[in-house]
Amino acid sequence: MKWKCSVIQMDIAFGQPERNMAVAEQKIAAAAADKPDVIILPELWTTGYDLTRLDEIADPMAMKTKAFISKLARQHGVHIIAGSVAERQGDGTWNTLIAFDRRGKQVGEYRKVHLFRLMNEEKYLQPGEQMGSFALDGIPCAGVICYDIRFPEWIRKHVVAGAQVLFVVAEWPMPRLAHWRHLLITRAIENQCYVIACNRVGSDPDNTFAGHSLIIDPWGEIVAEAGPVEETLLAEIDLAQVLQIRKRIPIFSDRRPELY
Numbered sequence: 152m153k154w155k156c157s158v159i160q161m162d163i164a165f166g167q168p169e170r171n172m173a174v175a176e177q178k179i180a181a182a183a184a185d186k187p188d189v190i191i192l193p194e195l196w197t198t199g200y201d202l203t204r205l206d207e208i209a210d211p212m213a214m215k216t217k218a219f220i221s222k223l224a225r226q227h228g229v230h231i232i233a234g235s236v237a238e239r240q241g242d243g244t245w246n247t248l249i250a251f252d253r254r255g256k257q258v259g260e261y262r263k264v265h266l267f268r269l270m271n272e273e274k275y276l277q278p279g280e281q282m283g284s285f286a287l288d289g290i291p292c293a294g295v296i297c298y299d300i301r302f303p304e305w306i307r308k309h310v311v312a313g314a315q316v317l318f319v320v321a322e323w324p325m326p327r328l329a330h331w332r333h334l335l336i337t338r339a340i341e342n343q344c345y346v347i348a349c350n351r352v353g354s355d356p357d358n359t360f361a362g363h364s365l366i367i368d369p370w371g372e373i374v375a376e377a378g379p380v381e382e383t384l385l386a387e388i389d390l391a392q393v394l395q396i397r398k399r400i401p402i403f404s405d406r407r408p409e410l411y
């Protein structure tokens with residue numbers, strides 16, 4: 152099976168969900184003209200890192216964002232990994248990835264497990280406790296968020312559970328661009344999976360973000376890479392490559408987890 156993937160590397164207006172949703176709607180419609188199978192948005196694309204105003208701007212149970220993305224997925228007949236949104240529930244807020252299939256059915260929901268202290272996430276957000284596994288067209292996938300890629304054991308757990316495609320949504324700052332690229336390439340090689348990573352661009356009051364969204368094959372080769380400004384990255388991936396590479400170097404039969 153082949154998938155055409157559109158990675159929407161967008162700027163995000165700080166703390167302005169209505170405006171960001173209107174921009175995303177236009178970008179999704181423009182991307183849909185190329186008839187992709189999957190569209191992916193970045194982390195916290197409705198609010199950005201406006202953490203001190205989350206009480207006001209987070210989406211209760213992510214209901215509004217879910218209804219909005221479900222409609223767009225159905226309308227354009229495309230799977231949408233709708234980045235992550237600030238999801239309010241009770242007294243807590245989570246940084247939550249949501250995934251919809253091309254019929255508009257929600258197939259995945261993942262609350263960021265590793266909160267990033269350097270950007271004060273732990274002061275304003277609750278950590279998730281569950282894995283981010285889901286399936287699209289019968290292909291096992293996983294979705295993780297930004298800082299999560301620094302935890303190889305967390306990604307490995309998803310791959311051991313079956314994931315062949317790893318979606319990464321991020322607001323990764325420019326000063327650590329080299330880490331972003333090396334970590335993503337390494338996660339693809341060591342897990343023999345596709346990595347489809349969407350980062351934002353632009354700035355907020357504290358950070359400038361790196362862009363450089365990436366599509367990486369299970370051999371670790373870069374299929375497509377964006378630059379540091381807004382763009383929609385489009386590339387086709389051949390999912391058969393995952394099993395071919397896993398057969399050629401059978402790390403999942405050779406690993407010795409009883410010793411680790």
Ligand SMILES: O=C(O)CCC(=O)C(=O)O
Pocket residue numbers: 267270296297298299301322323324327330
């Ligand atoms: O790990 C990093 O350097 C960046 C992580 C990050 O920006 C995030 O998780 O939001």
